Amino acid sequence: MIRVGLSGGIGAGKSTVATTFVERGGYHIDADKIAREVVEPGTPGLASLVEAFGDDILADDGALDRPALAAKAFRDEESRQKLNSITHPLVGARTQELLAAAPVGSVVVQDIPLLVEGNMAPFFHLVVIVGVDEELRVQRLTELRGMPEDDARARIRAQATDEQRRAVADVWLDNSGTPEELAAAAAELWDERLVPYEANVRSRTIVPGPLALVEPDPAWAQAGARVMNRLWAIVGDKASAIDHIGSTAVPGLVAKPTIDIQVTVAGLDIADGLADVLADGGFPRAPGIEGDNPKADPATGSVDRGDWGKRFHGSADPGRPVNVHLRVAGSPGARFAVDFRDWLRDDPAAREEYAGVKRTALTAADGDIDRYVAAKEPWFDQAYRRIAAWRTNRDS
Numbered sequence: 001m002i003r004v005g006l007s008g009g010i011g012a013g014k015s016t017v018a019t020t021f022v023e024r025g026g027y028h029i030d031a032d033k034i035a036r037e038v039v040e041p042g043t044p045g046l047a048s049l050v051e052a053f054g055d056d057i058l059a060d061d062g063a064l065d066r067p068a069l070a071a072k073a074f075r076d077e078e079s080r081q082k083l084n085s086i087t088h089p090l091v092g093a094r095t096q097e098l099l100a101a102a103p104v105g106s107v108v109v110q111d112i113p114l115l116v117e118g119n120m121a122p123f124f125h126l127v128v129i130v131g132v133d134e135e136l137r138v139q140r141l142t143e144l145r146g147m148p149e150d151d152a153r154a155r156i157r158a159q160a161t162d163e164q165r166r167a168v169a170d171v172w173l174d175n176s177g178t179p180e181e182l183a184a185a186a187a188e189l190w191d192e193r194l195v196p197y198e199a200n201v202r203s204r205t206i207v208p209g210p211l212a213l214v215e216p217d218p219a220w221a222q223a224g225a226r227v228m229n230r231l232w233a234i235v236g237d238k239a240s241a242i243d244h245i246g247s248t249a250v251p252g253l254v255a256k257p258t259i260d261i262q263v264t265v266a267g268l269d270i271a272d273g274l275a276d277v278l279a280d281g282g283f284p285r286a287p288g289i290e291g292d293n294p295k296a297d298p299a300t301g302s303v304d305r306g307d308w309g310k311r312f313h314g315s316a317d318p319g320r321p322v323n324v325h326l327r328v329a330g331s332p333g334a335r336f337a338v339d340f341r342d343w344l345r346d347d348p349a350a351r352e353e354y355a356g357v358k359r360t361a362l363t364a365a366d367g368d369i370d371r372y373v374a375a376k377e378p379w380f381d382q383a384y385r386r387i388a389a390w391r392t393n394r395d396s
């Protein structure tokens with residue numbers, strides 16, 4: 001099972017995407033729909049709303065007069081918070097019930113208008129945001145849905161900004177074209193990414209990233225932050241640190257387009273205990289990788305005899321290659337990963353040198369990842385010594 005969080009500002013067009021996903025077999029959990037169910041006539045939810053906002057939010061038949069409540073609730077922040085504090089726990093509880101009932105193998109599509117506002121992004125395997133410029137949204141809401149313009153704008157003001165949405169979006173679906181274009185993009189996403197992602201999570205299959213060097217992409221930092229937030233949500237207090245490491249964490253450096261993340265734990269037994277939750281969360285374990293090569297000083301031949309053990313996980317998402325290295329706090333491998341990144345960030349000449357080493361290794365590797373890694377290893381050995389000197393200098 002994978003959980004897909006679907007969101008977007010009011011009027012962005014989530015419904016089109018949700019419909020496409022459901023037509024293709026998605027298990028739909030619709031927060032707006034649940035928000036209506038929990039305030040139906042006779043529910044404790046409706047009674048709480050009346051107590052909070054007065055009985056003039058009721059229509060003649062005793063049901064909720066939605067525009068009347070909207071007029072009161074979106075008037076100011078305090079009123080909206082009051083509304084949220086009544087409805088959101090009820091929506092949350094019902095969501096949990098529906099999630100528990102999702103069949104094995106489901107792609108669960110959770111349609112949540114306030115996903116970003118509620119900091120819920122890390123709890124999904126993938127976050128899909130539908131985006132359209134604010135003015136076009138207001139135009140569609142007023143002209144096509146008959147919503148008063150001040151109501152539309154009041155809700156937009158009460159919601160996250162597009163910048164905040166972009167920061168958590170694994171996928172951004174633009175809806176400034178036709179609904180048919182949006183539906184086609186959603187269908188492709190479903191077929192090419194969501195269905196294989198779910199199958200890979202179930203079979204615990206890693207999708208390796210390409211063995212190719214690409215120009216530095218400023219989007220890697222945010223992609224790394226999203227993966228780190230997701231890993232924190234999975235491993236919780238079992239980790240003492242989670243860091244974006246490797247070349248994608250170094251601005252300006254060519255890299256394999258795979259995000260490397262280090263999860264620091266107290267011991268490898270803790271790492272082993274996390275294997276299943278990580279796999280369920282979209283990061284299956286790679287068998288057979290139990291440690292890094294101990295670094296040897298090429299000048300003296302002396303090897304760092306610390307514990308170089310680690311556990312290694314990849315990504316089941318065909319659209320986002322990730323390496324997750326679980327290393328032990330204070331071990332030389334854990335320290336080296338962070339220092340290496342910081343050294344490269346700090347030293348443009350080292351960065352250039354490493355870029356050259358990678359290009360040579362790529363040619364030598366002839367498409368074989370193990371040969372690529374091995375070809376870089378001698379350079380790492382001598383870099384290890386230089387980094388130790390750099391660290392001493394930095395810390396003195």
Ligand SMILES: CC(C)(COP(=O)(O)OP(=O)(O)OC[C@H]1O[C@@H](n2cnc3c(N)ncnc32)[C@H](O)[C@@H]1O)[C@@H](O)C(=O)NCCC(=O)NCCS
Binds near residue numbers: 080091112
């Ligand atoms: C105030 C209510 C009765 C107005 O009903 P109405 O039929 O006009 O709107 P509807 O429920 O269809 O929501 C439409 C859109 O308004 C926006 N919206 C709704 N509630 C909120 C809120 N509390 N804060 C910000 N935006 C909101 C969302 O974009 C949503 O998709 C209703 O929105 C409500 O009960 N809201 C509280 C529950 C809630 O937060 N729902 C959103 C996700 S759980």
Ligand SMILES: Nc1ncnc2c1ncn2[C@@H]1O[C@H](COP(=O)(O)OP(=O)(O)OP(=O)(O)O)[C@@H](O)[C@H]1O
Binds near residue numbers: 140144145177179
């Ligand atoms: N590409 C499009 N071109 C023109 N109109 C569109 C397009 N996509 C959606 N609409 C219309 O814009 C309005 C808002 O879209 P929709 O109801 O799907 O948004 P939503 O994101 O589900 O909104 P809400 O947050 O209210 O649930 C609707 O009237 C819809 O028919």
